[in-house]
Amino acid sequence: MNKPLTGHIRTDGEAIWIDDYLKLGGYQSLSVISKMLPQDVTKLINDSGLMGRGGAGVSTGFKMAAVPMGEKAATPKYLICNADEMEPGTFKDRWLLEGNPHQLIEGMLVSAYAIEASVAYIFVRGEYKLAIKRLEQAVKEAYSKGFLGQSLDMHVHPSAGRYICGEETALMNALEGKRATPRSKPPFPPAIGVWGKPTLINNVETLCNLPHILNHGIDWYKALSKGVNAGTKIYGVSGHVKKPGAWELPMGTTARELLEVHAGGMKDGYEFKALLPGGASTDFWLEDKLDTPMDFASTAKIGTRMGTGTMIVLDDKTCPIGMLLSLEKFFKQESCGWCTPCRDGLSWVAEILSAFERGDGREADIAQLERHARLLGPGSTFCALAPGAASPLATGLKYFKDEFLRHIQEKSCPYANHLHR
Ligand SMILES: Cc1cc2nc3c(=O)[nH]c(=O)nc-3n(C[C@H](O)[C@H](O)[C@H](O)COP(=O)(O)O)c2cc1C
Ligand code: SF4
Structure with a gap:
């Protein structure tokens, strides 16, 4: 399957609920990890080359390995899914949250197993009302089937509604009920995180990759990409294009292909002027960068960033x-x-x-x-x-x-x- 994250998402706007998810092979990765040691799960994720999809592109395995393990590690350990998604132009996580909330819960179970976390939070954008409702329903279903409630408890926490709450350390302050200002780093959250305990924070899309890597292996995962970094990526295009939207495509798809093929090119009467490749916090790119593969390494090589991979297009009629x-x-x-x-x-x-x-x-x-x-x-x-x-x-x-x-x-x-x- 070349669209592991979104290939099963229904087109009628309904979510995949537990019975259908199980029929599609959902929660199978839990049998895979049950035969593995936690540190072997971390090693596998590290070897897969998965890079975080929240914007900075840090290796997910590297972050998992930074969480202290063994009897001396402070407990409880926390896992937080960052579903705040307030970056202008970015609407990729919403698709995953609303369409297949169990995929995220399964990914969080894999991650929690690897770092031995016993409590997990999904910190979700407050305006994402439908996503919140569906996450709550899916968490309930996962408890009723026994996937949650044994080694891991999970809570859905709607944000009070500031963009800064998506910054991981401000998020932890918000979760603790404090003013949402970022914390100094170091210490980094895996060492001292929420309530002073080891905490791993990952983006929705990052976590949704985990079950598929466990089920199909790292060679399969790397082969999904046509760029330097592994896997698929959910890209998006907004602006005056013919077909604005979001698509799961091989990592390393060029900006030109996104714009001209998937978004159908510019609307009639509009000419392309520039784009922001991955949300509001990225550099403008002109025409000369359109053939750049959209992955973390290729964009870094030319001195810029992919960010969230959801581009905003500027046309010749907009100031x-x-x-x-x-x-x-x-x-x-x-x-x-x-x-x-x-x-x-x-x-x-x-x-x-x-x-x-x-x-x-x-x-x-x-x-x-x-x-x-x-x-x-x-x-x-x-x-x-x-x-x-x-x-x-x-x-x-x-x-x-x-x-x-x-x-x-x-x-x-x-x-x-x-x-x-
Ligand atoms: C102002 C600001 C807002 C952010 N908002 C989000 C967000 O909504 N979702 C997200 O995953 N990461 C966001 N981030 C990045 C997070 O701090 C963090 O790097 C990310 O959640 C780590 O997940 P990853 O390793 O899976 O990419 C934001 C960062 C900043 C500075
Ligand atoms: S911590 Fe500093 S840079 Fe970050 S939002 Fe606050 S004032 Fe701005």
Whole structure:
């Protein structure tokens, strides 16, 4: 099966419930792990080459191996599924949560076995009402069949609704009922996590891969990919394309194939200008990067990031500065306020971009924005929200300088009269 994660998801919008899931071979990976030692499960996942799908692309096996094992390890150990999915343009986990919640529970059972966790949380975006309802139902079913309740207890925890709650250490504070600000790292969550205990945090799509790796082995898993990293990837495309959507495809599918084949190309009357490859916190790519395989290693090689792999397309009828303004306003609103470049800098960035859109931009403001993009960059803040906000800003300033100058010369937004602004 070349779409292991989504191949069975129904097209009528209904979820796969327990009886159908069992008929499809669901929960079989639990028999596989019952014959293995926990550390052998971790080794297998490590050898499979699975990289986390939450955006940063860290090896899942490496993170599992960082959880202390043996009698001296602090208990209880926790497993958290990060289902917060508030990254603008990203809607891949929702498909998995609503369509096949048992696949996630099975993946969490595999992971919990490997790290000997006894309590698991699914921290889910509060607005994902249908996903929450279905997860609760699926957890109930898994208890009734005895998959949960023996070695592992599982809770569904809806988020109170801030983007920062998706950052893993802010998530742990939120779960503890504290203000959701990120924690300093180190210590990293596998060593000292929620309630001071070892905690492993993984994305929904990451965890959904685990049962399939256990059932079919690492050679099968690696062969699913046509890129450098293993497996499949759920990619998405939004913007003025003919068929916006999400698809499970071989890891390493090029941005061009996603745009031109799966999303059907640009809508009539629209030309491609640029794209953000993986949500709002990634760099703009121009046409010259379209043939890049969308995987973690290939994008890192050309000095950029795939992020969540769910791209936002910018066309020739949409103002790039207007798009930047809307992204930076989002980041400004969602800043937790702990670090100065993020708390104060993003307000200035949004203010200056608004001035350009009003026709009040000045050439000196471009240098000011460039300065903020540097100050927000990696190394100056506690978490990756600020560097994420800096990515579209820095590359937008680099690629759309002529658009900034046009706003200054025309003393207004040249796109202001377009219907779709
Ligand atoms: C501001 C911010 C928001 C984030 N939101 C999410 C999210 O909604 N879901 C997610 O899986 N990871 C999110 N992350 C990344 C997590 O901190 C973490 O790296 C991820 O959950 C690890 O899972 P993985 O190893 O399976 O990729 C976010 C990071 C930042 C900085
Ligand atoms: S970078 Fe922004 S969101 Fe992250 S800790 Fe600092 S102020 Fe908070």
